[in-house]
Amino acid sequence: MLLCLSLWLPVHSQTSSPLAAHWGATDYPEFKRGFQSGMTFLSFTEYDSERHRFGETAQAGRADDPSTQPGAAAEEPPYPETMGFNFLSLAYGNHVNSQSAELANMMYRYTASIGINSDLFTEFYQNQVIHKGYRDIAPVPRDRVRCEDPLRPDCAEFAVGGEILYRFTDIELQDKLRFKSSSFFVGVGTSLGTPLLEGYVELGLSRLPTLLTAEYLGLRVAGMIRVGGNLRPPFQDPRFGKIAPGYYLVQGGLESILFEKIYRIVLNNNFTYHSGLFLDDQGREIRELFWTIGIDIDSFHFEAFNDMLGGTDFGPTFGGRFHWDIERPGKLLGAVETFLQSLNKSR
Amino acid sequence: MNPLPALIAIALLMQACGPTSQALFRGDRITVERNFVYLDDPVFLQSKSGYGKRTKGFFSFRLPVYFNAGKGDTLRFGPDGATVRIGADSARMRDRPTIACAADTGASEPDSAALANLFLDTGRTLFLSPGQGGKTRIELQIHCREYDPPWGRTDTLSLVFQKRTSGRIHSDQDFRLPFHVSYRGPVVSILVGLGLLYLFTQLGWLISDS
Numbered sequence: 001m002l003l004c005l006s007l008w009l010p011v012h013s014q015t016s017s018p019l020a021a022h023w024g025a026t027d028y029p030e031f032k033r034g035f036q037s038g039m040t041f042l043s044f045t046e047y048d049s050e051r052h053r054f055g056e057t058a059q060a061g062r063a064d065d066p067s068t069q070p071g072a073a074a075e076e077p078p079y080p081e082t083m084g085f086n087f088l089s090l091a092y093g094n095h096v097n098s099q100s101a102e103l104a105n106m107m108y109r110y111t112a113s114i115g116i117n118s119d120l121f122t123e124f125y126q127n128q129v130i131h132k133g134y135r136d137i138a139p140v141p142r143d144r145v146r147c148e149d150p151l152r153p154d155c156a157e158f159a160v161g162g163e164i165l166y167r168f169t170d171i172e173l174q175d176k177l178r179f180k181s182s183s184f185f186v187g188v189g190t191s192l193g194t195p196l197l198e199g200y201v202e203l204g205l206s207r208l209p210t211l212l213t214a215e216y217l218g219l220r221v222a223g224m225i226r227v228g229g230n231l232r233p234p235f236q237d238p239r240f241g242k243i244a245p246g247y248y249l250v251q252g253g254l255e256s257i258l259f260e261k262i263y264r265i266v267l268n269n270n271f272t273y274h275s276g277l278f279l280d281d282q283g284r285e286i287r288e289l290f291w292t293i294g295i296d297i298d299s300f301h302f303e304a305f306n307d308m309l310g311g312t313d314f315g316p317t318f319g320g321r322f323h324w325d326i327e328r329p330g331k332l333l334g335a336v337e338t339f340l341q342s343l344n345k346s347r
Numbered sequence: 348m349n350p351l352p353a354l355i356a357i358a359l360l361m362q363a364c365g366p367t368s369q370a371l372f373r374g375d376r377i378t379v380e381r382n383f384v385y386l387d388d389p390v391f392l393q394s395k396s397g398y399g400k401r402t403k404g405f406f407s408f409r410l411p412v413y414f415n416a417g418k419g420d421t422l423r424f425g426p427d428g429a430t431v432r433i434g435a436d437s438a439r440m441r442d443r444p445t446i447a448c449a450a451d452t453g454a455s456e457p458d459s460a461a462l463a464n465l466f467l468d469t470g471r472t473l474f475l476s477p478g479q480g481g482k483t484r485i486e487l488q489i490h491c492r493e494y495d496p497p498w499g500r501t502d503t504l505s506l507v508f509q510k511r512t513s514g515r516i517h518s519d520q521d522f523r524l525p526f527h528v529s530y531r532g533p534v535v536s537i538l539v540g541l542g543l544l545y546l547f548t549q550l551g552w553l554i555s556d557s
Contacts, residue, residue: 298536
């Protein structure tokens, strides 16, 4: 039923998936009103294909090193488990005053996610599809997978998130005062989940139509900065043994819009520098560079992100998202919408 | 295991969970091109994008809007209140043909017979009011007769509202919305999206390998 609820059609928008920003997912806020649903897959691997262990700086981190073999008296590596995060998310965004024009400044967005910790799909995609099927390179080994049996209760993942976004307005004096939304935004948000507790502020510009605007092709640029603080969830057996107390990420990219009026396809390329969510065995943040491609088509958004820009293949190594806009919510989602609007009354 | 069948199954499930009127392979999306607002606009658009539906000589689409008026105000929407002009909103538009449309606020989508009756009722007037809570979203349905818009052309929807405050009539407000109709189809879009994703990922690997 939950799946059906999240897939309600007719659909029409970006979920704030938990963790995804730390895997290189595009992080520009969504300014559309309404519901959005989506799936997110994130892979965290203990080794790369050359058996270097994530977070270990010395040769001792190699899987073929005797000190890492069973029976050897070695220190526990910082990230000894491979994990796959699989989330199903439902997000709702609206203006703080829900009766205002669609260009009004202040918006909120809530996201609820449920999922399972399972490496089944991410391992298959990484090794069978990419490494073996397409690129013919060595598979990425796994020694310890956190949830071999993903149906165990401790393999369930939950997250809730909230964001307040402010989009700046351009005011033009034509025949009378007219208001246009600008590309500049600021935001503050939080995401509280089983893998991570975090809060952040962000600012940037999205969808700035500077380069080219023609009937069948448009080029836009976007960029943003996000600064956040993290806490490990207070569980006995957290997903990540060590996390950085704070981070910043810088993201920038180019978007091309094809066939705007006939069959709109938006292709975007983004590059992300992340100061590091994870710490190495010396306690230093492990910086990451990600490359992301995204495709907006119809009511759907596809996205794939990978750390190959940083030349690594372990830790937060790759992920993908698929989400869609729910244009006509049913009765149940309508009731949820009314409740969320009443929570955010500005007057 | 190939993920493609699973994604197609999701698309079909999406269809099963949603209203049956959704076209899986071929449909119409309408997009309003107006990207600014005036403070005295009679209604505010809830979304600038929606679905269009072609039914035997009629083209119907839905515009979810919020009422923009003070307490006690009503918007009157007469039988000639909605028209579509072929072409963008400009001075040249005066010479273009005008398409008669009828507006409705019903949740259900009428069939062609009901649509024909809607046009026969010349005395029909639609009143929009904000309701008790002041949070009412109005699902304005527009049905246009003998209108078959091609994908990609910009036409202009003209909505003429008459605002009334405590029975007193204010001047008519002509709300003009340039829009275009484009293709939509969930299954085709999912397949095209996956194909493009694959293509661009391959391109990325090629670049990184070289």
